[in-house]
Amino acid sequence: MSRHGDLVDNGVGRRVPVEVNGLPQTPFQGVGAYSPRGVKASPPIRSCRDFPADGDKRVGSLEEAFERCGLRDGMVISTHHHLRNGDFVALLALRAAAKLGVKDLMWFPSASFPCHEPVIELMEQGVVHHIEGSMNGPLGDYCSQGRMRGLGVLRSHGGRWQAIQDGEVHIDIAVIAAPTADPFGNADGSHGPSACGSLGFALADSMYAEHVIAVTDNLVPFPCTPWQLQGNNVDHVVEADSIGDPSLIVSGTTQVTRSPERQMIARNVAKLLRDAGIMRDGFSFQAGAGGIALAFVGYLADMMREAGVAASFVRGGSTRYLVELLEEGLTGYILDGQTFDLEGVRSIAKNPRHIATSPFTSYNYHGKGNFASMVDAVVLGATEVDVSFNGNVVTHSDGRLLHGIGGWQNCLASRCTILAVPSFRDRIPVVVDEVTTITGPGELIDVVATERGIAINPRRQDLLDALQGSDLPIRSIDEIRDEVERICGGKPAKPRLTDEPVAAIKWVDGTVIDTVFRVDS
Amino acid sequence: MIAARVETAARRSGIELSGDGRPPLGADLPDASARDRLRRSRLYLPGNEPKFFVSAGLYEPDGIILDLEDSVHPDEKDAARILVRNALRTVDFRTAERMVRINQLPIGLEDLDAVVPERPDLILIPKTETVEQVREVDARVTELLASEDRPVWLMPILETALGIEGAFEIARASERIIALTIGLEDYAADLGVPRSADGAESMYARKRLVNAAKAAGVQAIDSVYGQVDDLDGLREWGESGRRLGFEGMGCVHPRQIPVIHEAFAPSREEIERAQRIVAAFEKAQAEGLGVVSLGSKMIDPPVVQQALRVVDRATAAGLDTRVDSPEPGASSDERERAAPPPRPDRTEGSRP
Numbered sequence: 001m002s003r004h005g006d007l008v009d010n011g012v013g014r015r016v017p018v019e020v021n022g023l024p025q026t027p028f029q030g031v032g033a034y035s036p037r038g039v040k041a042s043p044p045i046r047s048c049r050d051f052p053a054d055g056d057k058r059v060g061s062l063e064e065a066f067e068r069c070g071l072r073d074g075m076v077i078s079t080h081h082h083l084r085n086g087d088f089v090a091l092l093a094l095r096a097a098a099k100l101g102v103k104d105l106m107w108f109p110s111a112s113f114p115c116h117e118p119v120i121e122l123m124e125q126g127v128v129h130h131i132e133g134s135m136n137g138p139l140g141d142y143c144s145q146g147r148m149r150g151l152g153v154l155r156s157h158g159g160r161w162q163a164i165q166d167g168e169v170h171i172d173i174a175v176i177a178a179p180t181a182d183p184f185g186n187a188d189g190s191h192g193p194s195a196c197g198s199l200g201f202a203l204a205d206s207m208y209a210e211h212v213i214a215v216t217d218n219l220v221p222f223p224c225t226p227w228q229l230q231g232n233n234v235d236h237v238v239e240a241d242s243i244g245d246p247s248l249i250v251s252g253t254t255q256v257t258r259s260p261e262r263q264m265i266a267r268n269v270a271k272l273l274r275d276a277g278i279m280r281d282g283f284s285f286q287a288g289a290g291g292i293a294l295a296f297v298g299y300l301a302d303m304m305r306e307a308g309v310a311a312s313f314v315r316g317g318s319t320r321y322l323v324e325l326l327e328e329g330l331t332g333y334i335l336d337g338q339t340f341d342l343e344g345v346r347s348i349a350k351n352p353r354h355i356a357t358s359p360f361t362s363y364n365y366h367g368k369g370n371f372a373s374m375v376d377a378v379v380l381g382a383t384e385v386d387v388s389f390n391g392n393v394v395t396h397s398d399g400r401l402l403h404g405i406g407g408w409q410n411c412l413a414s415r416c417t418i419l420a421v422p423s424f425r426d427r428i429p430v431v432v433d434e435v436t437t438i439t440g441p442g443e444l445i446d447v448v449a450t451e452r453g454i455a456i457n458p459r460r461q462d463l464l465d466a467l468q469g470s471d472l473p474i475r476s477i478d479e480i481r482d483e484v485e486r487i488c489g490g491k492p493a494k495p496r497l498t499d500e501p502v503a504a505i506k507w508v509d510g511t512v513i514d515t516v517f518r519v520d521s
Numbered sequence: 522m523i524a525a526r527v528e529t530a531a532r533r534s535g536i537e538l539s540g541d542g543r544p545p546l547g548a549d550l551p552d553a554s555a556r557d558r559l560r561r562s563r564l565y566l567p568g569n570e571p572k573f574f575v576s577a578g579l580y581e582p583d584g585i586i587l588d589l590e591d592s593v594h595p596d597e598k599d600a601a602r603i604l605v606r607n608a609l610r611t612v613d614f615r616t617a618e619r620m621v622r623i624n625q626l627p628i629g630l631e632d633l634d635a636v637v638p639e640r641p642d643l644i645l646i647p648k649t650e651t652v653e654q655v656r657e658v659d660a661r662v663t664e665l666l667a668s669e670d671r672p673v674w675l676m677p678i679l680e681t682a683l684g685i686e687g688a689f690e691i692a693r694a695s696e697r698i699i700a701l702t703i704g705l706e707d708y709a710a711d712l713g714v715p716r717s718a719d720g721a722e723s724m725y726a727r728k729r730l731v732n733a734a735k736a737a738g739v740q741a742i743d744s745v746y747g748q749v750d751d752l753d754g755l756r757e758w759g760e761s762g763r764r765l766g767f768e769g770m771g772c773v774h775p776r777q778i779p780v781i782h783e784a785f786a787p788s789r790e791e792i793e794r795a796q797r798i799v800a801a802f803e804k805a806q807a808e809g810l811g812v813v814s815l816g817s818k819m820i821d822p823p824v825v826q827q828a829l830r831v832v833d834r835a836t837a838a839g840l841d842t843r844v845d846s847p848e849p850g851a852s853s854d855e856r857e858r859a860a861p862p863p864r865p866d867r868t869e870g871s872r873p
Contacts, residue, residue: 260576260580260774260775260776261576261579263776264579264580264775451576451579452579471839486547487575
């Protein structure tokens with residue numbers, strides 16, 4: 001038994017904790033096997049009689065807003081990552097809480113970035129007890145070393161919504177960065193000096209939290225339109241000098257990979273969609289903002305033009321490459337979860353076919369369906385993939401927790417899930433016998449595309465049949481693994497890990513699919 | 522590659538090494554390279570940058586050049602020599618011809634000592650100006666080869682006005698020579714003019730080199746096109762080179778490879794004419810006739826050879842080379858009856 005309680009084997013043979021931060025857990029049982037029952041969580045009743053009739057909810061500072069919300073030790077404070085590595089608001093909020101002398105907060109970000117490294121200090125001071133949310137960079141490293149008092153909990157974007165609706169996470173105070181807001185609390189992400197596009201990540205918090213504070217550096221007179229978040233859910237509005245660094249919120253321009261290996265992977269993935277018949281008039285796809293994904297969009301667009309077909313919709317993270325597709329008529333819509341560059345921000349602000357979406361519409365397990373399973377093909381990355389097609393996106397081969405899940409797990413529901421990855425990085429194999437951490441089960445991963453060949457999951461005989469006659473370099477995943485091991489000088493060494501869990505990896509349904517263990521230092 | 526780094530450090534420190542430092546063979550030697558194989562693209566890889574080696578074959582260039590000369594800093598020559606030697610033993614370059622560009626003589630002779638025992642397919646001799654330089658390289662290669670069971674070819678690079686003037690004699694200086702190529706940066710410098718986009722300053726040299734190569738019965742290979750981001754310019758350069766008689770060119774980035782292959786691919790008309798000639802040749806072979814004719818015209822053997830090369834090139838470029846219209850005069854029955862005859866041995870006469 002570890003400091004965090006007993007561990008049991010789950011449905012993919014991984015040891016997972018039966019209790020996380022005091023709450024009982026359900027081990028992963030298999031894809032679609034778990035069917036939770038009951039009633040969704042709900043926020044407390046509020047009445048308009050308790051709020052200003054003139055709609056002016058401004059207060060002078062975050063400290064004052066926190067005091068009015070009744071902030072006290074042990075509460076859950078949420079923030080969001082739509083300002084990405086340029087976000088100022090999470091630190092403003094947690095430092096304001098520190099000034100008020102509260103301790104043992106649970107920080108519930110939709111994701112953290114390297115800019116949030118100072119939260120380590122707040123954990124050391126006891127202000128923050130632990131983090132439940134994707135941890136990128138230094139915070140992931142801190143967690144990997146077992147220095148956080150509670151267990152980290154990593155959830156997908158959809159899983160975060162599910163956890164809120166399940167009541168597993170009850171947000172006491174949501175602090176929402178609003179690039180534009182009015183005194184009533186209506187908020188929009190597509191305008192203002194800190195414009196970021198969509199505010200979808202904060203939507204659940206605005207609906208379910210006990211209290212909601214909007215923080216803006218662009219207060220406009222009522223009404224702020226479009227209101228991506230409704231002021232009717234907001235308790236207080238706080239003005240700040242700046243909510244973020246615009247140069248780090250969105251890229252001036254997102255960059256296609258210049259690596260010839262990665263360009264080759266991208267071209268082959270586009271060819272796969274074409275040759276397998278997935279690319280046809282009215283199809284749909286999703287690709288992120290990584291270098292390979294962007295290059296893939298360029299190659300696919302060329303093939304679409306050549307074939308004279310157009311997509312019905314594409315799912316973002318949007319970039320200028322998707323915007324170009326939309327403006328050229330190669331897609332009917334962009335359904336956008338987050339906006340990665342300035343062209344994306346420009347487009348979402350003015351193009352009615354560029355739609356801001358949320359994890360509810362796109363990913364939530366407790367929705368009556370969601371968009372992810374309606375997408376014909378999705379192109380994703382991974383830190384590792386194994387010969388059973390299991391994927392890892394959260395840890396590196398040395399066992400350290402360095403990345404969040406994002407929408408990755410949710411996207412696996414697509415009709416054709418493609419992991420586009422180099423077969424090795426810095427002489428460390430990416431295609432391995434067994435991934436360090438299972439973030440996504442192999443039964444949902446259909447294709448692993450590397451520069452040394454494309455492996456099709458044997459479960460997808462239909463894809464293999466459709467690709468008969470294609471000149472794509474289709475090989476078994478074992479062959480690719482063997483070649484990579486020859487190049488890298490053998491099998492990679494296993495990470496040196498202890499038996500001490502430092503984070504639980506949740507599956508989209510709320511069950512625990514794997515555990516991150518403390519790295520043996 | 523780590524072994525190469527360790528060996529370099531040890532040698533630089535004057536430490537005696539036990540054994541010769543060579544790593545075990547990592548892959549079987551690929552098939553020997555034919556004298557007149559396709560040489561449309563040859564990808565330069567700096568000899569001291571092993572990170573580029575492992576993926577080079579994936580881009581399917583016709584050849585890779587492990588470069589010991591201009592792309593390697595003088596202080597890194599020793600390290601590059603060991604890295605290239607080890608790469609020839611351990612790296613799978615897939616279907617690419619394995620070439621090494623040595624340094625100018627006399628250092629180049631020491632390069633040969635390191636790399637020739639590892640059986641590269643071809644040695645590029647930089648700044649070639651005289652027949653004697655080629656003979657010196659030829660003699661050292663012969664000395665180093667324990668057996669001649671697989672050829673080591675030579676490709677002199679002509680990079681000066683003097684080299685161009687001697688092109689024909691240089692091409693005939695060794696039986697190992699299978700191609701001449703040109704280095705345009707140094708050639709322009711030798712002329713004392715900047716390189717221009719249209720290559721006007723080197724047009725004479727390129728034409729002269731092509732003529733000399735053809736007169737000597739070897740391939741003519743063009744220089745590199747250095748503007749990596751200008752793929753349209755590259756295509757134009759390649760197509761014009763092909764019209765001049767070049768059979769390929771160098772490249773400095775993998776993205777140039779498919780463009781070069783397209784530029785050096787035969788046109789639809791050329792392919793169709795070649796198919797008709799090949800079909801007539803195969804028919805004549807099947808009928809035991811010594812003379813090949815197409816309609817009322819006699820076809821000379823060099824034309825047949827060229828037609829076979831065109832079909833090979835088209836196949837290599839992924840173009841459709843199926844004969845979809847019957848050759849005039851041949852019934853479908855005849856074509857079905859005739860077993861595919863053996864093609865002429867295009868390595869015939871290739872020595873050593």
